[in-house]
Amino acid sequence: MRLQIDERRCKGCNLCTLVCPYRIFKPGKRANRRGIVVPELDRPERCANCRLRHLYGRTLCGTCQMICPDQAISWKEDEEPVPKKVAIEY
Amino acid sequence: MSEEDWLRQDRLPHIFCAGCGNGTVINCTLSAVEQIGWKRQETVFVSGIGCSSRAPGYISTDSLHTTHGRALAFATGIKLANPQLNIVVFTGDGDLAAIGGNHFIHACRRNIDLTVVCLNNMIYGMTGGQGSPTTPMGGLSTTTPYGSGEPAFDLCGLATAAGANYVARWTSYHVRELTRAILTGLENPGFSFIESLVQCPTNYGRRNRFKQVADQIEYFKSHTILVEKAARMKEKGEMIPPEMILAGEFVRRNRPALGVRP
Numbered sequence A: 001m002r003l004q005i006d007e008r009r010c011k012g013c014n015l016c017t018l019v020c021p022y023r024i025f026k027p028g029k030r031a032n033r034r035g036i037v038v039p040e041l042d043r044p045e046r047c048a049n050c051r052l053r054h055l056y057g058r059t060l061c062g063t064c065q066m067i068c069p070d071q072a073i074s075w076k077e078d079e080e081p082v083p084k085k086v087a088i089e090y
Numbered sequence B: 001m002s003e004e005d006w007l008r009q010d011r012l013p014h015i016f017c018a019g020c021g022n023g024t025v026i027n028c029t030l031s032a033v034e035q036i037g038w039k040r041q042e043t044v045f046v047s048g049i050g051c052s053s054r055a056p057g058y059i060s061t062d063s064l065h066t067t068h069g070r071a072l073a074f075a076t077g078i079k080l081a082n083p084q085l086n087i088v089v090f091t092g093d094g095d096l097a098a099i100g101g102n103h104f105i106h107a108c109r110r111n112i113d114l115t116v117v118c119l120n121n122m123i124y125g126m127t128g129g130q131g132s133p134t135t136p137m138g139g140l141s142t143t144t145p146y147g148s149g150e151p152a153f154d155l156c157g158l159a160t161a162a163g164a165n166y167v168a169r170w171t172s173y174h175v176r177e178l179t180r181a182i183l184t185g186l187e188n189p190g191f192s193f194i195e196s197l198v199q200c201p202t203n204y205g206r207r208n209r210f211k212q213v214a215d216q217i218e219y220f221k222s223h224t225i226l227v228e229k230a231a232r233m234k235e236k237g238e239m240i241p242p243e244m245i246l247a248g249e250f251v252r253r254n255r256p257a258l259g260v261r262p
């Protein structure tokens, strides 16, 4: 699982930086195209939900997602590499 | 299904200001309706007017965005017309306790089977920051520029006295506890009242020493005291500072209720 912030929804309130026990969210430094300073993720692979969700079969922690007033935090499945047939031309 | 399915994604981002606590309470409420397993087709969200009352507009069920103060009157109508429906009301402190105060006490008295989530930001947010019946003593607003001189309404105390079956209070910092309280409210037959204090950085926070959104959240964190602990302190004759927010479950009981599914 990969933690992600939806830049189209985030309003840069920084509440996520307050609640993460691992301090994964850091206040951002640069405004994006919408003029919003979106937080940065510091080694998001440490997130409890990223590591353990599949093992336990439910959301673990999830506090950042619950407190985010703009529904901007979610997790994405890691993509399995898909084998592709490639025609090799000599 | 997940909470995301309950959102009208095409309507997001919502219009709430950056850091407004309303969005957090929407998350907690949707998590609770998801956990109880209600179907979207059988659930209706109702609200009055105010920033907080815009919440149903972002939720993918049938909803009524009614006139200011009248959410409970409309919700009562829906419940009596079709008791099969699950009804959740979002309401602001002004909507519920000022213009809608009488509907509130009578809905509690009738103990009608609704779950009411009050997003109490202690101010009229939408209209520019006028004082509300829950603005704390000394609180600054556009109508109380020298600090409110009136005591604030204790909404949970009011709901308890008027007869609601379930009454609880939390804040937008306490996301887990708030979600659990809303879930208990959904499960409990009769009138369930859950008050959540929320930050309104634009119209309350910046006038009242909370320069950053985080400051008010930190305040909620450090100024809440559990009902049980407050009761123990009272027993020992200890003083509870008046600015402390009592949080937790106030009542869970089984008075006869109206509109409960047969």
Ligand SMILES: Cc1ncc(C[n+]2csc(CCOP(=O)(O)OP(=O)(O)O)c2C)c(N)n1
Pocket (backbone or CB within 6 Å): B049, B050, B051, B052, B053, B067, B068, B091, B092, B093, B094, B095, B096, B099, B119, B121, B123, B124, B125, B126, B127, B132
């Ligand atoms: C009958 C009527 N009176 C007054 C208003 C103006 N008005 C709109 S919202 C509002 C107060 C909202 O305060 P609250 O219910 O606390 O919601 P918030 O915006 O703080 O979430 C008022 C007085 C109105 N729309 N209709």
Ligand code: SF4
Pocket (backbone or CB within 6 Å): A005, A009, A010, A011, A012, A013, A014, A015, A016, A017, A038, A039, A067, A068, A069, A070, A071, A072, A073
């Ligand atoms: S809590 Fe949500 S909206 Fe606020 S900064 Fe974090 S991701 Fe953005």
Ligand code: SF4
Pocket (backbone or CB within 6 Å): A003, A019, A020, A021, A022, A023, A024, A046, A047, A048, A049, A050, A060, A061, A062, A063, A064, A065
């Ligand atoms: S789910 Fe918990 S551990 Fe993971 S990023 Fe959010 S707050 Fe941090």
Ligand code: SF4
Pocket (backbone or CB within 6 Å): B015, B016, B017, B019, B020, B021, B022, B051, B052, B121, B125, B126, B199, B200, B201, B202, B203, B204
């Ligand atoms: S005015 Fe206050 S209550 Fe309304 S959206 Fe802005 S922060 Fe939220």
Ligand SMILES: [Mg+2]
Pocket (backbone or CB within 6 Å): B050, B092, B093, B094, B119, B120, B121, B122, B123, B124, B125, B132
């Ligand atoms: Mg209000």
